[in-house]
Amino acid sequence: MRKQRVHHALDTLILLGASLLGILAFLYPFFTLTRQGFTGNTAHAQDAPLFTVILILLCLGAILATLGSGEMNSKMVAILGVLSAANAVLRAVPGPAGFAAVFVLPILCGYTYGATFGFLLGAFSILVSALIGGGVGPWLPYQMLATGWVGMTSAWLPRLERWKKGEVIALGLWGLFWGFAFGALMNIWFWPYVFQPQQASLYWQPGIGLRETLRRYALFYVLTSFWWDLGRAAGNALLIWAFGRPILKLLRRFQRRFYFTVLPSSRENQPPLKVHPQKSLH
Numbered sequence: 001m002r003k004q005r006v007h008h009a010l011d012t013l014i015l016l017g018a019s020l021l022g023i024l025a026f027l028y029p030f031f032t033l034t035r036q037g038f039t040g041n042t043a044h045a046q047d048a049p050l051f052t053v054i055l056i057l058l059c060l061g062a063i064l065a066t067l068g069s070g071e072m073n074s075k076m077v078a079i080l081g082v083l084s085a086a087n088a089v090l091r092a093v094p095g096p097a098g099f100a101a102v103f104v105l106p107i108l109c110g111y112t113y114g115a116t117f118g119f120l121l122g123a124f125s126i127l128v129s130a131l132i133g134g135g136v137g138p139w140l141p142y143q144m145l146a147t148g149w150v151g152m153t154s155a156w157l158p159r160l161e162r163w164k165k166g167e168v169i170a171l172g173l174w175g176l177f178w179g180f181a182f183g184a185l186m187n188i189w190f191w192p193y194v195f196q197p198q199q200a201s202l203y204w205q206p207g208i209g210l211r212e213t214l215r216r217y218a219l220f221y222v223l224t225s226f227w228w229d230l231g232r233a234a235g236n237a238l239l240i241w242a243f244g245r246p247i248l249k250l251l252r253r254f255q256r257r258f259y260f261t262v263l264p265s266s267r268e269n270q271p272p273l274k275v276h277p278q279k280s281l282h
Helices: 002-027 048-069 074-091 101-113 115-133 140-154 165-187 197-202 210-224 226-258
Strands: 260-262 275-277
Touching: 002 048, 002 115, 002 140, 048 074, 048 115, 048 140, 074 101, 074 115, 074 226, 101 115, 101 140, 101 165, 101 226, 115 140, 140 165, 165 210, 165 226, 197 210, 210 226
Parallel strands: none
Antiparallel strands: 260 275
């Protein structure tokens, strides 16, 4: 039990470290840049590869920690791999405006299987999709982190299994929220690096202060991203409302079938013999 608690604490620290690293990666340009001179596609070109490697190592460390704590077993890791591949394929499904099916599984899996599983599914599915589709670039670690946060924060939602219809409705509204939040977050990875003098009120400049920074970013977001994100948000909600219930049913069946916790024997020096299905990964 003590070893399991140590591994659980290590898993929590890894997720916390990855999130803090991500927050730092998103925000440090506001404290270090003194001039613009980059474009959106060249922002973070120097530091993104290192950030990607560190993020992948942290994800692998989280898998080892959850295996050690018993929160996941080899079968759940296999399911993680299959779902990551499936979600990478879903990302390539074309749709109107900013529609993307890639957020549905991280939301539902994070809600069902817990924060670590949700984070890993979001991050790995973006990585696999980028490797398959040639989408590797300085934006990759930021997409991995943001999608990982979608899955991780979904585990923080209250348990609503008893309410069936209400559960799916709430998850659809959560998908609606993340449709906008993801776009607003992802803009930040390049926004400090670009500047157009003819539209100076839309862009950040060193020394303008926090209030003016927020005002300019809000204006930039509404004029450039809001309507695009509306398609993503609506797609998230509609897909979850349409398919959320059968997907949740399937995920919980896998959880009951593949995840077991060994019960310790009450007698000393006797190996444990009993097993029972794990009801929750939280």
